[in-house]
Amino acid sequence: MTVTETPPARQPHTVGAPILEARGVTMRFGGLTAVKDVDMTVNEGEIVGLIGPNGAGKTTFFNCLTGLYKPTEGQVTLSGQVIPPKPRAVVIAGMARTFQNIRLFANMTALENVMVGRYCRTSSLALTSILRGPKFRREEEATRARAQELLDFVGLGDSAESLARNMPYGDQRRLEIARALATDPKLILLDEPTAGMNPQETKQASDLIFRIRDSGLAVVVIEHDMRFIFNLCDRVLCLVRGEVLVQGTPGEVQSDPRVIEAYIGGDDDDDDDDVVAGGATEVRTPPADTVTDPTEEKQ
Ligand SMILES: Nc1ncnc2c1ncn2[C@@H]1O[C@H](COP(=O)(O)OP(=O)(O)OP(=O)(O)O)[C@@H](O)[C@H]1O
Ligand SMILES: [Mg+2]
Numbered sequence: 001m002t003v004t005e006t007p008p009a010r011q012p013h014t015v016g017a018p019i020l021e022a023r024g025v026t027m028r029f030g031g032l033t034a035v036k037d038v039d040m041t042v043n044e045g046e047i048v049g050l051i052g053p054n055g056a057g058k059t060t061f062f063n064c065l066t067g068l069y070k071p072t073e074g075q076v077t078l079s080g081q082v083i084p085p086k087p088r089a090v091v092i093a094g095m096a097r098t099f100q101n102i103r104l105f106a107n108m109t110a111l112e113n114v115m116v117g118r119y120c121r122t123s124s125l126a127l128t129s130i131l132r133g134p135k136f137r138r139e140e141e142a143t144r145a146r147a148q149e150l151l152d153f154v155g156l157g158d159s160a161e162s163l164a165r166n167m168p169y170g171d172q173r174r175l176e177i178a179r180a181l182a183t184d185p186k187l188i189l190l191d192e193p194t195a196g197m198n199p200q201e202t203k204q205a206s207d208l209i210f211r212i213r214d215s216g217l218a219v220v221v222i223e224h225d226m227r228f229i230f231n232l233c234d235r236v237l238c239l240v241r242g243e244v245l246v247q248g249t250p251g252e253v254q255s256d257p258r259v260i261e262a263y264i265g266g267d268d269d270d271d272d273d274d275v276v277a278g279g280a281t282e283v284r285t286p287p288a289d290t291v292t293d294p295t296e297e298k299q
Pocket of ligand 1: 032034055056057058059061100
């Protein structure tokens, strides 16, 4: 019998209970209110987009969610538990992120970078690590195997031994995602995952994000590429000057004149980005310093 193979249709996914609930999140820097009274709910199985012109407060909001900043006001809960605004507590609770400016350990291999992400889930105490006993070796092996699995998942299986700094820009972005996934999150936040990518890489990134969602994670993604956002997301929030201007389905947000006005009329800084009308997209060039040590300054 001959079986004609057709590509599997994308399964309709179910949206479940809320995972992330941010309420009244406000972040002030002196006289500047970068994020103002933002509420956001993300449900199981959802991909939520966060858009807005340069300086709208998108990254600052991510920094508040992930404990890099302690919000001036507001509260963040993950699966019903209030999470303290500390990066380690946030990761342990099940929220991972990538950064707008890529942060990898430049002189470590791809595999080692992912293994670093995994250490928050291993139990070896410092003494066990120093003695390098059987328990340590077992955990190290398991960590290595999981890291390789994640590299395969993001399409970097053959680059395990490449130094991060020598990898092409698009691969570095995927490596950051693999490292975030290594922390076993329930929710992953991606800050401009396709910045600087060509259309083919952008398509791959969108396929990868669907696969991440299909593997059971919820996703929040910041992007300036509107075609990418509207094709990918179940819901979209548009931030302007730190406040939620509009939220809704991609169709609702795309056709809302306030969103178009915010981008075309309200963006008074450099004009290197963002055209919404007609679904035109932006191409950004990668920053010169794409690889930085993740322990460096907050971003
Ligand atoms: N640590 C900080 N100290 C002072 N001001 C800050 C700090 N971090 C961010 N800001 C300010 O907060 C505002 C929001 O910045 P943010 O980086 O969150 O914008 P964004 O929406 O991510 O923009 P982009 O699309 O360009 O990445 C900006 O005016 C920025 O200068
Ligand atoms: Mg930003």
